[in-house]
Amino acid sequence: MKIKICGITCEKEIEYLNILKPDYIGFVFTKSKRQISAFDAKFLRKKLNPEIKCVGVFKDNSLIEINNVLKKVNLDVVQLHGSENFDFINLLKKNENHKFEIWKALSINNKIFLNEYVSYYMRMKNNCVMDNILIDGCNPGSGETYSLAPFKEIIKKECDLNNDFKFILAGGITPENVLLKIKEANPWGVDVSSGVEDINKDGVTMKSFDKMKVLINKIR
Template sequence: MKVKVCGMTDLHTVLTAIQYGADAIGFVFAESKRRITVKKAKEIIQQLPAGILKVGVFVNEEKEQIEKIIEQSGINVVQLHGDETPQFCSYFTVPVIKAISIETEKDIAEIEEYKCDYILLDSPKGKYRGGNGIVFNWDLLKKCQLRGRNIILAGGLTSENVVSGIKLVNPYMVDVSSGVETDGKKDPEKINNFIKAVKEYKREDIKC
């Protein structure tokens, strides 16, 4: 099971997360309390192992600006967390994560329209698109419509509930941000506990 830690803003915490076993690091370039500059993201990314996914998070950004940030920062995955269309998501040469906010079964049906490399399932929109620390209704996913897709489970995950989410959703990856923070800052101990909980879980085959 892979782990993405999102909303990272400093090299020390990023390297600590990777040491604990993080597979992907998220850098937020959209409006957020975790927003990072392109310059700072580049400084961090230049010092990261090649095998780590460096994800840039965008919300309703113009394609030209996203491409510019890809080139300038060194991110190798784009996460689109706004109202981007399926056509817009097909424009990029790097892998794309499309985030879908889940409130009803209708939102799950929307996933079929997107042929992206990854689909991220997140909680309903709050003040920001993502990172709001709210768990959505996982029971909406029980019918297994998502087999064959690289699903990333997000939204209010913590070391205490992440295994329950994995058991129910059977995702390719889990994504955490606020769930590993203390007073709005990434907490190395919480990052360690979260990744440890995920990596120690032995996934069982799920038959739909």
């Protein structure tokens, strides 16, 4: 089970992550309370344990914007959260200067979009330009939970949920419910952000070492 901690913004969080060693961490390069600049992400990336992979999160950014970030920050994965279509993803994948995976995030509430991408992902298998699919709620990063029923309905048409479909589960995951979520969905990995946050003594919201430790230990 792969673990991604998303929305990293400061050096203290990097210190925590170097101890806890999730599989992936995420930098958000689109409008969000956790948005970070390429300059700051580059600095934090250099502080990060090289065994931990880095994901850059984008939402309807232009190809130029994404490529500019890729020139500055060593990203292992580009995660697309917007309305990016197959043509856009193909163009992005053709970037010859950087080798990275592409993860496409899909909202559980957009059944048409969800069905289209899941069907394509399963049909293309190893020839797919997307390396992974991430299933999220309608408000990424909000911590809101949601029903997996629409997703399971689509999956039944395409494959055996227990064997064939590799995806990442995000949205409303906490140390308290992570094992239940995994049992219900059987994902390849989980993506957590607000579920492992606290407000520190200065009134700043940041990742909690204790919450991340509990979550990671439960999974592993």
